[in-house]
Amino acid sequence: MRNQLKHYINGEWVESTGSETHEVINPATEEVIGKISLGTKEDLDKAVKAARAAFPSFSQTSREERVKMLEDIAEEYANRKEEIIDVITQELGSPRSISEKVHYNMGYQHFSEAAKALKEYSFSEDRGDHTIFKESIGVSGLITPWNFPTNQSSTKIASAFAAGSPVVLKPAEITPFAAIILTEIFDKVGVPKGVFNLVNGTGEVIGDGISSHPDIDFVSFTGSAGVGEKVMKNAAETIKTVALELGGKSPFVMLEDADITEAAKAAVSHIATNSGQVCSAGTRMIIPASRKEEFEEAVKNVLPEFPVGDPNGNNYVGPLVSEKQWNTVQSYIQKGIDEGANLIAGGTGKPEGLEKGYYTKPTIFTDVKNDMVIAQEEIFGPVMSIITYETIDEAIEIANDVVYGLAGYVFGEDKETLRKVATSIRAGRIKVNNADMDFSAPFGGYKQSGIGREWGDFGIEEYLETKAVLGFPS
Numbered sequence: 001m002r003n004q005l006k007h008y009i010n011g012e013w014v015e016s017t018g019s020e021t022h023e024v025i026n027p028a029t030e031e032v033i034g035k036i037s038l039g040t041k042e043d044l045d046k047a048v049k050a051a052r053a054a055f056p057s058f059s060q061t062s063r064e065e066r067v068k069m070l071e072d073i074a075e076e077y078a079n080r081k082e083e084i085i086d087v088i089t090q091e092l093g094s095p096r097s098i099s100e101k102v103h104y105n106m107g108y109q110h111f112s113e114a115a116k117a118l119k120e121y122s123f124s125e126d127r128g129d130h131t132i133f134k135e136s137i138g139v140s141g142l143i144t145p146w147n148f149p150t151n152q153s154s155t156k157i158a159s160a161f162a163a164g165s166p167v168v169l170k171p172a173e174i175t176p177f178a179a180i181i182l183t184e185i186f187d188k189v190g191v192p193k194g195v196f197n198l199v200n201g202t203g204e205v206i207g208d209g210i211s212s213h214p215d216i217d218f219v220s221f222t223g224s225a226g227v228g229e230k231v232m233k234n235a236a237e238t239i240k241t242v243a244l245e246l247g248g249k250s251p252f253v254m255l256e257d258a259d260i261t262e263a264a265k266a267a268v269s270h271i272a273t274n275s276g277q278v279c280s281a282g283t284r285m286i287i288p289a290s291r292k293e294e295f296e297e298a299v300k301n302v303l304p305e306f307p308v309g310d311p312n313g314n315n316y317v318g319p320l321v322s323e324k325q326w327n328t329v330q331s332y333i334q335k336g337i338d339e340g341a342n343l344i345a346g347g348t349g350k351p352e353g354l355e356k357g358y359y360t361k362p363t364i365f366t367d368v369k370n371d372m373v374i375a376q377e378e379i380f381g382p383v384m385s386i387i388t389y390e391t392i393d394e395a396i397e398i399a400n401d402v403v404y405g406l407a408g409y410v411f412g413e414d415k416e417t418l419r420k421v422a423t424s425i426r427a428g429r430i431k432v433n434n435a436d437m438d439f440s441a442p443f444g445g446y447k448q449s450g451i452g453r454e455w456g457d458f459g460i461e462e463y464l465e466t467k468a469v470l471g472f473p474s
């Protein structure tokens with residue numbers, strides 16, 4: 001049982017000032033795996049005070065000191081690899097191979113990439129008599145979701161540390177243990193007192209407290225659009241800078257000349273990876289009407305390559321994170337049926353033989369119209385909508401006809417058409433065919449998918465203020 005009832009404030013594990021606790025559930029077994037404390041506003045105040053006190057010295061540390069700190073963190077993170085994989089498998093229900101290749105790896109890459117970017121980053125620029133300085137933004141409040149427990153926290157913390165900004169982190173209460181391991185790592189490598197603070201708790205108390213706290217200068221929030229709106233409204237009262245990484249409903253445009261099997265594999269992996277609980281998943285398959293039957297056949301054939309089941313077994317798709325998420329996904333599948341889309345795989349209910357655990361069937365709808373709810377709203381589960389187009393201009397129009405703009409995907413051969421689609425989709429990150437992941441490339445959304453960019457040097461930039469000094473003596 002992982003009972004971790006303390007918060008980490010000013011370089012120490014401290015008791016919560018409140019008595020409320022929260023039970024963390026393994027979604028594959030529905031069993032309680034541990035408890036955390038739900039912090040109070042008093043706990044948050046203490047953490048903010050510690051971060052504020054650390055700010056003057058931490059913001060003045062040298063680039064070399066912070067590079068060393070990030071490299072030490074990356075090294076210690078690698079030492080804790082097996083525990084990180086275990087914890088993510090238990091609290092999120094992610095299959096072990098995904099916990100390693102995706103979750104563990106992303107956290108590691110963010111710390112190493114921030115160290116690399118920091119080595120090159122230019123904190124001042126001379127413009128004739130004037131100099132432009134980039135300085136730490138101050139105390140940052142970080143609020144993260146449950147679907148990528150190490151990735152979301154690590155990208156924010158790594159960038160903040162690179163910029164010399166002390167932080168207060170509130171991870172999602174349903175997957176809090178990965179952040180506790182991160183905290184132990186920071187403690188072990190000697191992150192200065194007050195530079196990193198962890199306060200566990202609910203969104204309503206600690207999340208709300210962070211976004212409205214007068215002594216927090218910047219809030220970086222990742223989560224749903226609805227909560228993002230609340231964070232922004234709260235932050236407006238103290239004119240805080242806000243970065244929002246919100247939801248998505250990303251288009252995947254298949255071109256006329258695409259290799260159908262490769263496209264089908266890529267498409268199914270979008271709904272299967274992390275059980276479709278991925279903000280940037282390409283869940284709207286926009287395909288040429290002329291290749292509809294062929295594509296439907298191909299995705300059905302590919303589906304068994306992504307087996308659903310026990311995360312500790314040899315499976316690709318684990319359960320959804322919670323009963324609440326399971327109910328949400330079920331209601332969207334039912335909605336798709338009610339709206340008249342045609343099911344070609346999956347459907348409501350649990351997969352056969354998986355009665356315990358929040359497992360859901362990977363589901364594929366065809367004959368979807370882009371104005372259906374299942375094509376417009378983020379489902380956050382393994383559900384694909386196939387939508388057809390006649391011309392490439394129509395494909396682009398459908399791709400952009402959503403309130404979100406986090407990511408986009410285009411698959412095919414003709415270079416000119418690939419370029420046209422990639423540059424026409426209004427989204428922050430586009431992937432052409434099976435392009436490799438690049439942790440130095442910015443990540444963030446257009447439209448209602450958010451404000452700001454994370455990862456690499458773009459991430460560091462978010463934790464910096466710009467100062468112009470006119471007539472700076474040389």
Ligand code: NAD
Pocket residue numbers: 143144145146147148152170171172173201202203204206207208211222223224225227228230231244245246247248278279280378380406444445449450
């Ligand atoms: P959520 O918005 O419910 O919660 C996110 C975090 O906000 C949690 O820590 C939660 O406790 C906290 N919170 C809840 N109410 C709050 C309030 N009133 N004030 C401040 N904080 C509050 O989101 P979720 O269900 O945890 O995560 C799923 C969502 O996150 C999806 O919409 C997904 O697309 C999005 N997401 C976006 C990205 C991205 O980079 N754009 C990455 C991952 C997830």
